[in-house]
Amino acid sequence: MPLAQFPAYRQYERMRRSVNDSVMGLFAGAGLASVLLQPMVQAPAPLSLIFPRVEEISRFDLSIEKARDILDDAGPHIAKMALPYLMSLHEDYMGSCLKLLAKDGLITAKVADRTIVSKVHEAFEQGIGSPLPQASLQQFHVLREMRNCLIHRGGVIDERLVAEASKCSKGALAGWRKVVRNSPQHLKEGDSLKVGTGELVLGFAVSKLLARAVNELLASGLTRDTWIDVILEDMEEFGPGIPQNIDERTRKVLGYARHNYLAIGATPTELQDGLTRIGY
Numbered sequence: 001m002p003l004a005q006f007p008a009y010r011q012y013e014r015m016r017r018s019v020n021d022s023v024m025g026l027f028a029g030a031g032l033a034s035v036l037l038q039p040m041v042q043a044p045a046p047l048s049l050i051f052p053r054v055e056e057i058s059r060f061d062l063s064i065e066k067a068r069d070i071l072d073d074a075g076p077h078i079a080k081m082a083l084p085y086l087m088s089l090h091e092d093y094m095g096s097c098l099k100l101l102a103k104d105g106l107i108t109a110k111v112a113d114r115t116i117v118s119k120v121h122e123a124f125e126q127g128i129g130s131p132l133p134q135a136s137l138q139q140f141h142v143l144r145e146m147r148n149c150l151i152h153r154g155g156v157i158d159e160r161l162v163a164e165a166s167k168c169s170k171g172a173l174a175g176w177r178k179v180v181r182n183s184p185q186h187l188k189e190g191d192s193l194k195v196g197t198g199e200l201v202l203g204f205a206v207s208k209l210l211a212r213a214v215n216e217l218l219a220s221g222l223t224r225d226t227w228i229d230v231i232l233e234d235m236e237e238f239g240p241g242i243p244q245n246i247d248e249r250t251r252k253v254l255g256y257a258r259h260n261y262l263a264i265g266a267t268p269t270e271l272q273d274g275l276t277r278i279g280y
Contacts, residue, residue: 003215005260006230007238008096010209020204023082027197030074037068079200080150086200087147090140090207093119097214101127102227118144124214128221132213135172139206142168142176149193157191166246176202177275221262227264228274231257242280249280 003009040050047067048058062070095112098120102112107127115123121140125131145161145166165184168176177183180198219227235256236242243249250268253275257266 001216003212004219004227004261004263006100006218007234008093008100009211010213010260012093012096016204016208016211019082019086019089023078023200026078027075030071030078034068034071037064037071040064041068055164057110062273067258074187076194076196079195079197080155083143083195083203084147086203086207087144090211091117091120093211094124094214097124097218098127099228100218100222100226101231102131104222106221121210124217128217130217130221132210132217135169135175136206136209136213136246138164138172138196139176139202140187140210143199143203143206146193146195146199150195155193157189157193161193162187162189179205216263224270225274225277226264228266228270229277231261231266231271232266232274232278234260242275 019200041064042100043050043064045061045064047064048060050064051057055057080243095115095117096116098107101107101124102109106129111127118141121132121137128139140165142161145158147166149155149158149161165187168184173183173185179202180196222230232242232253235253239256239260240252243252250272253271254266254268257271
């Protein structure tokens with residue numbers, strides 16, 4: 001099913017793919033570097049003398065053996081840095097979607113501006129009048145609380161994380177175990193939180209699924225006039241602009257709508273009415 005490629009969704013997808021590619025590159029790079037260093041482990045010289053042209057290496061006086069140990073343990077550290085970034089990207093996207101609901105009159109501007117990040121999905125569901133995939137939403141909230149523990153609790157599991165894990169349905173737990181190979185319900189308050197590649201991979205999958213579900217609900221839930229206004233505003237601000245020439249304008253506006261908003265199915269009449277509303 002095609003999705004509405006409105007500006008916030010396009011930006012979110014660009015950033016999500018960029019983070020995904022960067023993280024996978026770091027994982028692969030750490031593994032490759034560890035393998036390449038293996039034959040040199042017994043060399044007495046520090047790494048900075050063997051690779052003097054790599055500026056970052058010169059900042060640290062590391063032996064080859066120590067560097068390889070760090071590389072072998074890089075996965076959890078990469079995951080702990082990437083997970084907060086991934087969660088924040090998704091929450092920012094959800095904030096933009098709440099603003100679309102407010103633009104359509106489904107929620108107030110106050111709700112769109114002041115809803116806390118832990119409640120953005122619930123506010124969206126209430127405004128659009130339809131639920132998001134509940135198992136994925138439960139998994140997201142567990143990952144969100146993991147992020148909070150990493151940032152605000154020094155990596156120590158707190159009662160909020162344990163509480164979110166306890167709310168997971170059988171389906172959410174089964175999906176979690178399939179990817180992560182453990183259960184979040186085994187987390188205990190006060191323990192050190194272990195986050196690895198499994199949690200990060202699940203985070204990418206869950207945030208992508210929820211973002212698409214939100215997009216689909218917006219496509220069917222916002223009024224036609226709101227979508228037409230979004231298309232025209234998008235073209236004017238982020239696209240080639242709306243031509244002044246009427247013949248060129250009609251053709252290019254329709255082409256832009258079909259290219260980025262196939263899911264909306266805007267008609268020439270709707271687009272012309274929208275152009276009239278904004279003074280063309």
